[in-house]
Amino acid sequence: MxxxxxxxxxxxxxxxxxxxxxxxxxxxxxxxxxxxxxxxxxxxxxxxxxxxxxxxxxxxxxxxxxxxxxxxATHDRERLLFYFFHVVPQKGLKSYPFVESVFFQKSVASDDVANRLGIAVGTPTFHVRNKLSLDGAPVLIDDIHLDQARWPGLTPVQFKERPNTIYNLYQDAFGITVVRTEERLRAEVVDPEHAKLLKLRAGMPVLTIRRTAFDMRNQRVELRISTVNTEKHEYFAELL
Amino acid sequence: MxxxxxxxxxxxxxxxxxxxxxxxxxxxxxxxxxxxxxxxxxxxxxxxxxxxxxxxxxxxxxxxxxxxxxxxATHDRERLLFYFFHVVPQKGLKSYPFVESVFFQKSVASDDVANRLGIAVGTPTFHVRNKLSLDGAPVLIDDIHLDQARWPGLTPVQFKERPNTIYNLYQDAFGITVVRTEERLRAEVVDPEHAKLLKLRAGMPVLTIRRTAFDMRNQRVELRISTVNTEKHEYFAELL
DNA sequence: AAGTGGTCTAGACCACCAT
DNA sequence: TGGTGGTCTAGACCACTTA
Structure with missing residues (x-):
């Protein structure tokens, strides 16, 4: 019935x-x-x-x-580290990243961003950039792109003063739970802006991870482009 | 009982x-x-x-x-493509790689190889290099390292004239089934030898995949280092 | 002691495949 | 038609947690 x-x-x-x-x-x-x-x-x-x-x-x-x-289930730090964070030291144990906000700005969807989020080019978005450090050194830059329509009233404060993970914020403030991600990786020459943040010389190779996150209704809710310095770290995946 | x-x-x-x-x-x-x-x-x-x-x-x-x-289960082409081959075109559909043998030689385990295979440095190994092409262009170089003790009597002929996948060969000729792999990815500057094979300019970034394969008894059976040109292709993973 | 998930039984019936 | 895996039942008992 x-x-x-x-x-x-x-x-x-x-x-x-x-x-x-x-x-x-x-x-x-x-x-x-x-x-x-x-x-x-x-x-x-x-x-x-x-x-x-x-x-x-x-x-x-x-x-x-x-x-x-x-x-x-909730998105606690442990779950994030275990299931959604795949950058590990080449030698030594996995650890929690130290996160610093670089900027939080309103933007519009580029071709690439629009395609990956499944929205129209030019749609208003939020563009958040964070710097993540492991073992005291900057290793990873996250560029997060969100559809403004899907995240009404999102503020920089929420991003900066959050005690937990970003996925936890999505869950608490918007009731949106990320349950699945798709990641596409490439080797690229580092962009000058990212080079400065990562303290890398110009022309060095970096690993880029384009991650699309899906909620329980299988809707695309976030695009995150991670730029990784893989001199001392690497991306790890276990596959069946 | x-x-x-x-x-x-x-x-x-x-x-x-x-x-x-x-x-x-x-x-x-x-x-x-x-x-x-x-x-x-x-x-x-x-x-x-x-x-x-x-x-x-x-x-x-x-x-x-x-x-x-x-x-x-058997290791057929389909299973390989679906579960063990993660390089896809940036645009368009996934397809089967065309494989050419570059060389098959006896060698000894370097530091890196020994560590990843769980054997002693200097242990006799096979080193097999293949060139894989997608859509007519070389995209990927596989450097496969095997412990000779674990693969007695392995011959180049078996590698070159095999109708199926390499994992299928392992299964048919040695009764060893790969059930699980671990992959570690980095962005690196292309090595001159690989650059030539991939028709890449010197100094360009490539994606390297270090894959350790495990059998049903959870023993390490193969180390495969893949060097990927990610100008038109990328590594794809779906994660829960 | 009461309530929860985890294991296990001994069936019945259905959907699918070969002959 | 007979054999296979897939679903479903209506329990029983165990292991674990909390009060």
């Missing part, structure tokens, strides 16, 4: 749960009803209900904790 | 299956017994048996086909 059907039963349950998550009816950090409760609510067996949740847990949208319950 | 226990029952079943796969008792391409059969053999319920297989299917070690059965 709970509306959505068509395919398998557990997929229907999954869609309903996903919609509640995407709409904000279930908020990040919140404890969701127990499996037994949900099973009776949806009028399915506990096995089917668990199967519906399994996928969401695998996508790290929900987090199961034995004895406590199932929670809606 | 089937030996291995300790944790959950389905993990035990999984370990036994995994051992049969790693030892070659179950070979790539082969149809494994049906779930009902395995369930009675292991003396577990069908649900538990399925749960044991679920993980292996997710790791793409087994492939389920409704109505037909469950098969041991």
């Amino acid at each position: 709970n509306s959505l059907d068509g395919g398998p039963l557990y997929k229907g349950v999954q869609r309903v749960l996903m919609e509640q998550l995407a709409s904000g009816a279930l908020k990040p950090g919140q404890l969701i009803p127990s499996e037994r409760q949900l099973a009776t609510e949806f009028n399915v067996s506990i096995g089917t209900l668990r199967k519906a949740i399994d996928d969401l847990v695998e996508q790290r949208i929900l987090i199961r904790q034995q004895g406590k319950g199932t929670f809606v | 089937n030996s291995l226990d300790g944790g959950p029952l389905y993990k035990g079943v999984q370990r036994v299956l995994m051992e049969q796969l790693a030892s070659g008792a179950l070979k790539p391409g082969q149809l494994i017994p049906s779930e009902r059969q395995l369930a009675t053999e292991f003396n577990v319920s069908i649900g538990t048996l399925r749960k044991a297989i679920d993980d292996l299917v997710e790791q793409r070690i087994l492939i389920r086909q409704q109505g037909k059965g469950t098969f041991v």
